[in-house]
Amino acid sequence: MTEQPISGTSAPARGSLDAAKVPYRTAYTGAKIPTIGLGTFGSDRFSGEKIAEAVQIAISVGYRHIDCAAVYGNEHLIGPVLRDALAGGIKREDLWITSKLWNDKHAEADVIPAFENSLRDLQLDYLDLYLIHWPFPNYHAPKVDVTSRDPNAKPYIHENFMKTWRQLELLVDRGLVRHIGTSNMTIPKLKLLLRDARIKPACNEMELHPHFQQPELFQYVVDNGIVPIGYAPIGSPRRPDRDRTEGDSVDIEDPVIVRIAQRLNVHPAYVCVAWAVQHGHIPIPFSVKREQIESNLHAAISAPLTDSEMMEIKGIDKNCRLIKGQVFLWKENQSWEDLWDIHGEITQ
Ligand SMILES: NC(=O)c1ccc[n+]([C@@H]2O[C@H](COP(=O)([O-])OP(=O)(O)OC[C@H]3O[C@@H](n4cnc5c(N)ncnc54)[C@H](OP(=O)(O)O)[C@@H]3O)[C@@H](O)[C@H]2O)c1
Numbered sequence: 001m002t003e004q005p006i007s008g009t010s011a012p013a014r015g016s017l018d019a020a021k022v023p024y025r026t027a028y029t030g031a032k033i034p035t036i037g038l039g040t041f042g043s044d045r046f047s048g049e050k051i052a053e054a055v056q057i058a059i060s061v062g063y064r065h066i067d068c069a070a071v072y073g074n075e076h077l078i079g080p081v082l083r084d085a086l087a088g089g090i091k092r093e094d095l096w097i098t099s100k101l102w103n104d105k106h107a108e109a110d111v112i113p114a115f116e117n118s119l120r121d122l123q124l125d126y127l128d129l130y131l132i133h134w135p136f137p138n139y140h141a142p143k144v145d146v147t148s149r150d151p152n153a154k155p156y157i158h159e160n161f162m163k164t165w166r167q168l169e170l171l172v173d174r175g176l177v178r179h180i181g182t183s184n185m186t187i188p189k190l191k192l193l194l195r196d197a198r199i200k201p202a203c204n205e206m207e208l209h210p211h212f213q214q215p216e217l218f219q220y221v222v223d224n225g226i227v228p229i230g231y232a233p234i235g236s237p238r239r240p241d242r243d244r245t246e247g248d249s250v251d252i253e254d255p256v257i258v259r260i261a262q263r264l265n266v267h268p269a270y271v272c273v274a275w276a277v278q279h280g281h282i283p284i285p286f287s288v289k290r291e292q293i294e295s296n297l298h299a300a301i302s303a304p305l306t307d308s309e310m311m312e313i314k315g316i317d318k319n320c321r322l323i324k325g326q327v328f329l330w331k332e333n334q335s336w337e338d339l340w341d342i343h344g345e346i347t348q
Pocket of ligand 1: 038039040041042043067068133183184205206230231232233234235236237238239267269270284285286287288289291292293295296323
């Protein structure tokens, strides 16, 4: 992975947003990925129309990277915004549009139709990145409680995952998607995929914020030429109640983050986004508010954190996973840790 140099320690001046100034990460194909994207999962709080409006605002202020997914239920509303942006003069090659295959579409025959739905909804000829959203095919309806289980739930079965991956490879062969990748993976699962993939994953989307830095997985991903994309970069402070567990920590209340925010005279969210970019991954913060959308872009451009602040933030990692994925469990009396192969082997 190569990257545009990111430097500078001064507090940012407002109102100087410029898409051309957004740093980028380089995929192994040589493609440049803008190093901040707009998240589009509304945490059940916003209508699809409101999120489509956020995409419109984001593109107008300089974002060129949008993180979509079929399961967010709003791609058909984001599509017209992308169409208008392209009609308004933005070049397709300057946009980076991601979508994701949902868990109920892992079967070989379902992958390409599911992709085609996203492509049609987004009103595009190709996607820049298509991810397998979770490595488990276990279906659960959107918005269900964390105690909900798919009666046919299965553990990760590599042979089955590869059947799904082969369909993604076909999409690349057909020119319908430029890159394919993974999300919510672990090192043991990625090792098998890297061994068997004909087309390597270009990106891995993973939970990443100051209190959950996943250093080993991060390093593994980077060492293997995969670009890390960080979800919940602000610590998802407004995530749905079902994704809240006793003991979860709050990044934007951390004294280190708050102190740096005070120094810069910015919201702690700004520090989280700046940390992500300076740390070397691509944050995809969500917001529907113009001011926040602009502020997050500014944080990505300005790189305001000093080396000692970066070291301090390294020291506040609490290994606090927020999105635990309980609904994907496949056996009675399991714990969510089983989804994350914490003992270094794929849990069966
Ligand atoms: N691959 C996966 O499995 C996966 C999983 C989860 C998420 N994602 C992706 O990651 C994206 C981001 O994750 P997320 O939405 O859970 O968490 P997040 O981006 O960490 O948090 C979003 C919230 O932070 C607040 N915020 C944003 N910018 C701010 C600013 N400048 N100042 C103050 N507050 C600010 C907003 O709260 P208020 O609304 O209260 O202002 C917003 O709702 C999602 O939208 C989705 O695209 C992917």
